[in-house]
Amino acid sequence: MRFLLATTLSAVVAVQAISLEDVCTPIYVKSKLPSDSVYPGITLDRSFIEASPVYNSTTSGSAIFPTETIDYRNVTLAYSHDGRNDTVKLRFWLPRPDRFERRYLSTEGADYYINQGVQQLPGGIIYGAVSGSTDGGFGSFDTGVDEVLLLANGTLNHQNVYMFGYQAHHELSTIGKSLTRRFFNMTDTDKLYAYYQSCSEGGREGWSQVQRFGDEWDGAVIGAPAIRYSFQMVYHLWANVVEKTLNYFPSQCEIEAIVNQTIQACDGYDGRNDGVVSRSDLCKLHFDLNSTIGERYYCAADGDVPAQNSTISAKAVEVVNTILGGMKDLQGNQVYLSYQPGALFYDAQSTYNTTTGAWGLDINSFGGEYVARFVNLIDADNLSSLDNVTYDTLRDWIQQGWQMYEDSIHTAWPDLTPFHRGGGKILHYHGEQDGSIPTASSVHFYESVRRVMYPGLAYNASNAALGDWYRLFLVPGASHCMNNDLQPNGPFPQTSLATLIRWVKGGLVPVTLNGTVLSGSFEGQEQQICAWPLRPMWYSNGTEMRCEYDQTSLDTWTWDFDAFNMPVY
Numbered sequence: 068m069r070f071l072l073a074t075t076l077s078a079v080v081a082v083q084a085i086s087l088e089d090v091c092t093p094i095y096v097k098s099k100l101p102s103d104s105v106y107p108g109i110t111l112d113r114s115f116i117e118a119s120p121v122y123n124s125t126t127s128g129s130a131i132f133p134t135e136t137i138d139y140r141n142v143t144l145a146y147s148h149d150g151r152n153d154t155v156k157l158r159f160w161l162p163r164p165d166r167f168e169r170r171y172l173s174t175e176g177a178d179y180y181i182n183q184g185v186q187q188l189p190g191g192i193i194y195g196a197v198s199g200s201t202d203g204g205f206g207s208f209d210t211g212v213d214e215v216l217l218l219a220n221g222t223l224n225h226q227n228v229y230m231f232g233y234q235a236h237h238e239l240s241t242i243g244k245s246l247t248r249r250f251f252n253m254t255d256t257d258k259l260y261a262y263y264q265s266c267s268e269g270g271r272e273g274w275s276q277v278q279r280f281g282d283e284w285d286g287a288v289i290g291a292p293a294i295r296y297s298f299q300m301v302y303h304l305w306a307n308v309v310e311k312t313l314n315y316f317p318s319q320c321e322i323e324a325i326v327n328q329t330i331q332a333c334d335g336y337d338g339r340n341d342g343v344v345s346r347s348d349l350c351k352l353h354f355d356l357n358s359t360i361g362e363r364y365y366c367a368a369d370g371d372v373p374a375q376n377s378t379i380s381a382k383a384v385e386v387v388n389t390i391l392g393g394m395k396d397l398q399g400n401q402v403y404l405s406y407q408p409g410a411l412f413y414d415a416q417s418t419y420n421t422t423t424g425a426w427g428l429d430i431n432s433f434g435g436e437y438v439a440r441f442v443n444l445i446d447a448d449n450l451s452s453l454d455n456v457t458y459d460t461l462r463d464w465i466q467q468g469w470q471m472y473e474d475s476i477h478t479a480w481p482d483l484t485p486f487h488r489g490g491g492k493i494l495h496y497h498g499e500q501d502g503s504i505p506t507a508s509s510v511h512f513y514e515s516v517r518r519v520m521y522p523g524l525a526y527n528a529s530n531a532a533l534g535d536w537y538r539l540f541l542v543p544g545a546s547h548c549m550n551n552d553l554q555p556n557g558p559f560p561q562t563s564l565a566t567l568i569r570w571v572k573g574g575l576v577p578v579t580l581n582g583t584v585l586s587g588s589f590e591g592q593e594q595q596i597c598a599w600p601l602r603p604m605w606y607s608n609g610t611e612m613r614c615e616y617d618q619t620s621l622d623t624w625t626w627d628f629d630a631f632n633m634p635v636y
Contacts, residue, residue, distance in 0.1 A: 090164065090250070091120040091140035100144070101245035106238055109146050112154070117143040124189075130549040130559050130585070131264065131290075132190040138163045139192045146242070148204075151226070155204035157239055160188045161197050161250060168195025170260045170568070171247045173240045173276070175200065175269035177548075178433070179211035181231055183269065190264055194564055197250075199243040203227070203235040213440055213448070221444050232475035233275035240276065240283065260571060264564050266290030266548035267504065271478050277493065278478065281486025286571045288563045291497045291504050291548050294512060295635070296476045297468030298403050299504060300441070301461055303434030304453070305394045305403070306386075306415035308461060311453055313389065315382035316417035316426040320375045323553075324364030325387050326411045328379070329354065330554060333409060337543075339609030341589070343557040345543035346602060347407035347499050347506075348620035354408060356384050356391075372419045390415065393626060396462045400630035403465070404507040410500040411546070411553060428453065442468050462630055481515040481636045483537070493537040494567045494577065496560050496596075498545030500553075506541060510624045513539045513599060515636040530600060539599040540580040550585045558582025558594040579614065 089095070093116040103110050120140050128134035142159045161167075172191035176182050182200040191198030202208045205215045205227065212231040218224050244261055253259060261284050263273045270292030277287055293299050310316045333350035334340050344350060359379050368374040390412065393405040406412050418429040435449035442464055469477060486493075497509040516537065521529035544550075544557025551557060560566075561583045569575040579595035597603045597614035604615050628635040 090161075091118050093118050096142055096144075096250075099246065099249040101242060101249060105245045106241045108149050109238065109242075110149060111242075112145040112147065115143075115145040117141075126189040126193070128561075129186070129190075130561060131187065131266070131288075131563065132193055133561055133583075135189070135193045137189060137192045138166075144242070144246075146238075153204050153226075155230075155235065155238070156202045156208065157199060157242060158182075158185070158188070158201075158208065159197055159199045159243060159246065160185075160192055161247075162192050162195055164251065166192075166195050167197075167251050169251075169253070169258060170194060170196035170262060171240070171244045172196040172198045172262045172264060172564075173200075173236065173243065173273075174198055174263075175236060175265040175272040177267050177269055179213040179436075180209075180268070181205065181212060181235060181272070182208055183265075184208060187265060187269075190564060191262075194568060196260075196262065197243060197247045199239050201235045201239040203230045205230075213436060216440050217444060217446050220446055223444060228472070228475050232472070232478070233272075233279055236272050236276055237280055240280075260285045260568075262564065262567065262571075263287035263289070266292075268293050270294075271296065271476070275476075275478050277483060277486050277491070278480040281483055281491060282489035284486065284489070284491050286492040286494070286567045288494045288496075288567050290495075291501055291506075292478075292495075292509065292512075293504055294478045295508065296472060296478060297437075297442075297465050298635070299508065300434055300437035301465045301468065302394060302403050302505075303414050303431045304438070304456075304461060305405075305434075306390050306412060307428060307430055307434070307453060308456055308458065309389045310386055310415065310417065311428055311456075312458070313382065313386055315380075315386055316428060317380075317383040317386055317415065318366075318372075318375060318417060318419070318426050319415075320364060320366035321377070321379060321383050322387065322415055323366075323411060324362065324379055325356070325359050325383060326409060326553065328359040328362055329356070329409050332358070337603055338605035339612075341556045341609070342587070343544035343554045344407075344409035344500060345557075346604075346620070347409055348602065348617075348623045350408040351623045352620065356388050356408075357381075360384055371421045373424075386415070394461060395458060396630050397457060397459045401626060401628050402458070402462045402630040403628065404505050404511065404626040406502060406505045407499055407507070409544075409554070410502040410506075412502040414503075437468070438464055442471070466631065479512060479515070479636045481512070481519040483516060483520065487520070487536055491536065492567060492570050494540075494563055494570070494580070495538065496540045496542055496563065496580065498547060498549075498551070499541045499543055500545060500551055501547045503547040507624055507626060509539060510541075510599065511626060512636065513537070514625075519636070534598065535576075538577060538580075540596045541599060542582060542596055543594075543603060552586075555587025556584060556589040557587075558584050558592075558596060560596060561585065 174187035181203040188198040336349035337345035394402040439447040544554035601614035
């Protein structure tokens with residue numbers, strides 16, 4: 068499916084005589100480079116330009132754009148910061164001149180990477196936009212910030228921290244928008260629409276731009292963002308420390324059995340039995356995880372791991388219940404939130420000892436590396452052990468990282484006034500069964516924005532005011548930034564950028580968000596996703612879905628982080 072708004076007559080006149088071959092040469096690109104004054108403090112390398120045309124490239128489709136055949140030119144540029152001996156590379160995919168729709172799109176990264184290679188770039192070309200990504204100056208498009216974070220043990224590379232945090236993305240969009248204007252011969256009065264789209268770490272990077280440079284964007288699609296960075300990264304160790312404290316390390320097979328039992332039990336709480344937990348809040352209220360104790364599970368042998376044929380233990384349920392209760396310190400104060408029931412959380416992985424035949428600790432590498440490199444400033448890709456690590460230790464690591472990186476990668480500034488004042492629109496989504504970044508993280512930030520920006524309005528009025536330009540959608544059954552193999556009949560908002568474009572340019576407010584079922588027995592079906600704070604409920608034997616207000620259910624999404632004296636946005 069393609070969504071292209073009508074091209075204006077002036078744009079047609081500007082590009083009708085230009086072919087892809089004409090413009091896809093280093094000489095032509097060089098003639099269209101922005102001046103160095105477009106971003107004070109940087110100098111474009113005019114001797115390094117790569118440009119090549121690509122024809123009839125068929126995208127395989129993804130969670131964020133449909134299958135399409137596209138033509139584009141692939142352009143790579145480089146620049147340096149004045150006074151520094153560095154090189155930053157930018158990659159742009161530019162649409163055919165007759166397909167350009169006066170749009171620019173920034174795409175970003177995942178995990179510790181500031182980009183996702185070329186995975187997200189087709190999403191812009193499909194909608195007539197120039198798509199851009201950056202390597203952050205880290206040495207290559209395949210180099211993560213963790214590899215260049217330290218100059219030596221104990222010495223942080225602050226420049227790379229700030230580049231990762233927000234600076235590289237701002238430079239990318241500034242240069243990218245200027246290049247787009249010059250490349251397609253736009254006049255100063257021509258409107259260029261600037262968009263952003265990404266998920267996970269890329270979602271955090273999107274918020275870094277909206278929060279700091281809001282008036283430079285028309286809209287952003289932000290999925291499952293890794294905001295509140297220190298909280299999120301240390302939280303990856305929560306399951307490990309719970310297992311160690313309770314001295315039980317369930318296999319992934321046993322955890323998946325508990326999750327599958329949860330899905331089966333909570334499937335119908337939304338009024339329809341389709342294998343999808345659309346109402347994890349009702350699951351929280353009504354489902355007793357202890358009821359899974361004694362249920363049988365089986366997993367076939369896998370490598371050195373023998374077949375598992377057993378029943379769910381009380382200790383495994385205790386571990387899962389403790390994890391789902393959110394991170395607490397030793398005094399019982401709430402440190403952070405947790406996943407929703409039905410999520411297959413990945414942090415609780417354990418390792419099988421072939422000698423003893425027992426399952427043991429497997430330290431999560433995201434959390435372990437964050438503490439080692441970002442907090443302790445030690446060049447190591449994980450912690451060597453969790454000896455003497457308690458719930459209080461996790462709290463202290465969070466606070467230390469929060470203080471160290473609040474001005475760079477924390478990314479939880481709730482006052483979005485410049486973005487709102489500039490007319491920008493945010494389409495924010497999060498899978499309800501995200502097992503990597505808890506769904507409640509997005510809810511907590513949305514509510515922080517609502518309270519900060521509309522302190523004088525009542526709840527319903529403030530939600531209505533915020534919904535005019537910022538909408539949050541919880542995707543039923545969805546996993547982290549994609550559809551969910553355990554709940555395949557759930558929808559995913561594959562065409563969210565098209566929805567955002569309609570909202571920005573046509574004023575069409577997404578009262579609900581369109582989702583496409585990408586697998587399962589409902590594959591290809593279109594379903595509507597409710598905007599927060601409304602929740603889905605099916606009627607008429609599961610044929611009619613309504614978005615309803617349910618205060619009791621909404622209360623289950625509220626977390627009070629009383630372990631800290633500072634507000635946690």
